[in-house]
Amino acid sequence: xxxxxxxxxxxxxxxxxxxxxxxxxxxxxxxxxxxxxxxxxxxxxxxxxxxxxxxxxxxxxxxxxxxxxxxxxxxxxxxxxxxxxxxxxxxxxxxxxxxxxxxxxxxxxxxxxxxxxxxxxxxxxxxxxxxxxxxxxxxxxxxxxxxxxxxxxxxxxxxxxxxxxxxxxxxxxxxxxxxxxxxxxxxxxxxxxxxxxxxxxxxxxxxxxxxxxxxxxxxxxxxxxxxxxxxxxxxxxxxxxxxxxxxxxxxxxxxxxxxxxxxxxxxxxxxxxxxxxxxxxxxxxxx
Amino acid sequence: xxxxxxxxxxxxxxxxxxxxxxxxxxxxxxxxxxxxxxxxxxxxxxxxxxxxxxxxxxxxxxxxxxxxxxxxxxxxxxxxxxxxxxxxxxxxxxxxxxxxxxxxxxxxxxxxxxxxxxxxxxxxxxxxxxxxxxxxxxxxxxxxxxxxxxxxxxxxxxxxxxxxxxxxxxxxxxxxxxxxxxxxxxxxxxxxxxxxxxxxxxxxxxxxxx
Numbered sequence: 008x009x010x011x012x013x014x015x016x017x018x019x020x021x022x023x024x025x026x027x028x029x030x031x032x033x034x035x036x037x038x039x040x041x042x043x044x045x046x047x048x049x050x051x052x053x054x055x056x057x058x059x060x061x062x063x064x065x066x067x068x069x070x071x072x073x074x075x076x077x078x079x080x081x082x083x084x085x086x087x088x089x090x091x092x093x094x095x096x097x098x099x100x101x102x103x104x105x106x107x108x109x110x111x112x113x114x115x116x117x118x119x120x121x122x123x124x125x126x127x128x129x130x131x132x133x134x135x136x137x138x139x140x141x142x143x144x145x146x147x148x149x150x151x152x153x154x155x156x157x158x159x160x161x162x163x164x165x166x167x168x169x170x171x172x173x174x175x176x177x178x179x180x181x182x183x184x185x186x187x188x189x190x191x192x193x194x195x196x197x198x199x200x201x202x203x204x205x206x207x208x209x210x211x212x213x214x215x216x217x218x219x220x221x222x223x224x225x226x227x228x229x230x231x232x233x234x235x236x237x238x239x240x241x242x243x244x245x246x247x248x249x250x251x252x253x254x255x256x257x258x259x260x261x262x263x264x265x266x267x268x269x270x271x272x273x274x275x276x277x278x279x280x281x282x283x284x285x286x287x288x289x290x291x292x293x294x
Numbered sequence: 295x296x297x298x299x300x301x302x303x304x305x306x307x308x309x310x311x312x313x314x315x316x317x318x319x320x321x322x323x324x325x326x327x328x329x330x331x332x333x334x335x336x337x338x339x340x341x342x343x344x345x346x347x348x349x350x351x352x353x354x355x356x357x358x359x360x361x362x363x364x365x366x367x368x369x370x371x372x373x374x375x376x377x378x379x380x381x382x383x384x385x386x387x388x389x390x391x392x393x394x395x396x397x398x399x400x401x402x403x404x405x406x407x408x409x410x411x412x413x414x415x416x417x418x419x420x421x422x423x424x425x426x427x428x429x430x431x432x433x434x435x436x437x438x439x440x441x442x443x444x445x446x447x448x449x450x451x452x453x454x455x456x457x458x459x460x461x462x463x464x465x466x467x468x469x470x471x472x473x474x475x476x477x478x479x480x481x482x483x484x485x486x487x488x489x490x491x492x493x494x495x496x497x498x499x500x501x502x503x504x
Contacts, residue, residue: 138453216490
C-alpha cells in the first residue's frame with residue numbers, strides 16, 4: 008500500500024513536471040549597428056536589459072505556457088520584441104520573462120504591466136513604462152531616462168549626466184547618485200527619496216501631491232534650494248543663505264528657500280508637495 | 295544668390311534675430327519680384343502676429359461651443375460612434391480612442407487658462423472658468439472605468455484608488471490656483487496633476503490593448 012508521504016511526493020512531482028513541460032525557453036539573435044533601437048512589450052512578466060559585448064542583441068525569453076508567443080522583428084537598426092497573448096491567456100499563463108543583451112549605446116524601450124523592469128550599464132536612452140511594474144535602472148550615463156508607472160516602485164541608482172523624468176502616481180521613487188541637466192520626479196501620492204549631491208548646474212524638481220519628499224545630501228553640496236509644502240511641513244537640517252525673493256510666501260514651517268555651497272556651480276533644486284512633508288537632510292559620514 | 299538660397303537664408307535670418315539682410319540678399323530682392331513679394335508678405339504676417347498676441351483670448355463660451363460641436367460630431371461622446379474617422383485606431387482602442395484628444399483639449403484649455411492667469415489684466419476668475427468648461431472629473435472617469443472593466447478585481451481597485459487620488463490632487467491644486475492665481479508653483483502643480491491624470495488614462499488604455 009502506498010504511504011501518504013509517497014503519494015504526496017508523486018503529486019508534487021507531477022505538478023512540477025507539468026510546470027516544466029509548459030515552460031519553454033526561446034533565444035533570438037540580431038545584428039545591429041551603432042545606436043540601435045530595441046523595444047520589448049510584455050504584458051505580463053519581467054524584462055531585464057544588460058549590455059552585450061558586441062553589436063548584437065540577444066533575447067532570452069522564458070515562456071510560462073503555450074498560451075503566449077514571442078513575436079520578433081528587425082527593421083534596419085531597430086529590433087521589436089512583443090509577447091503575443093493567445094486566447095485564454097491570463098496573468099499567469101501569459102507571463103514571459105525576458106533577459107535581453109543590447110549594445111551599450113542602444114536606445115531601449117520596455118513595457119510591462121506587472122513584471123519588474125530593469126536596465127543597467129547602458130549609455131543609450133532608456134524608456135520604461137508599466138502600470139504595476141517595479142522599475143530599477145542603474146549605472147546609466149549620458150542618456151535620457153524616462154519612467155512611467157502607476158503604483159510600481161522606482162529605483163534609479165548611479166545615473167550620470169542624465170535627462171531623467173519619472174512620472175509615478177502612487178509608487179515610491181528613490182534616486183541614488185542621480186545627476187544631470189534635468190532630474191524631474193512627479194508623483195501624486197508616492198514618496199520621493201533623493202540621495203546624492205545634486206550635481207553641477209542641473210535642474211532638480213521633485214514633486215509629490217501628498218507623498219513625503221526627503222533629500223539627503225552632503226554638506227558640501229552647491230545648490231539653490233526652494234522647498235514648499237502647501238498644507239504639510241518642511242524641515243531643513245542644513246543652513247542655507249536665505250533668499251529674499253520667491254514666487255511663494257515663505258511661511259515658517261511650510262517653506263524655505265536659500266543657497267548653499269558655491270553659487271557659481273550650483274544646481275537649482277525645487278521640492279514641492281501639497282500635503283506631504285519635506286525634509287532636507289545632511290548626509291552623515293556613514294551614508 | 296538664387297531664390298532657393300534666399301529662402302534658406304531667410305530662415306537663418308529669422309533665427310538669428312537680425313533685422314536686415316546681407317548685401318547679396320538685398321541685391322537678389324531688388325532683382326526678383328517673386329522673392330520681394332514673399333518677403334513683403336512675411337513682414338506683414340509678422341506684424342499681424344504681434345498684433346494678434348495682444349488681442350483678447352477667446353472667451354470660455356467659445357470653448358463651450360467647440361466642445362458642443364465635438365459632441366455633435368461624436369468625437370468626444372462616450373458611446374461608440376457609428377463611423378470612425380480613423381477606423382484602425384478606433385478598432386484597436388475602442389471607446390478609449392477619444393480620451394487622448396479629450397486629454398489634449400483639457401491640457402490646451404488648461405494651458406490657455408494658465409496663460410491668462412499670468413496676465414495681470416485678466417487675472418483670477420477666468421482661469422477657473424476655462425478649466426471647469428472642460429472638466430475632466432465629469433467627462434472622463436467613467437470611460438477610464440470602462441477601459442479597465444475587464445481587468446482583475448485587484449487591478450480595478452488599484453486604478454480606482456489612483457483615480458481618486460489624482461482627482462483629489464486636481465481639486466487641491468485648483469483650489470490653490472483659485473486662491474492665488476499669480477502663484478507660479480500652484481499653476482505648475484495643477485498642470486502636473488492633469489498630466490498625472492492623463493498618464494493614468496494612457497496606462498489604462500495600454501492595459502486594455504494587451
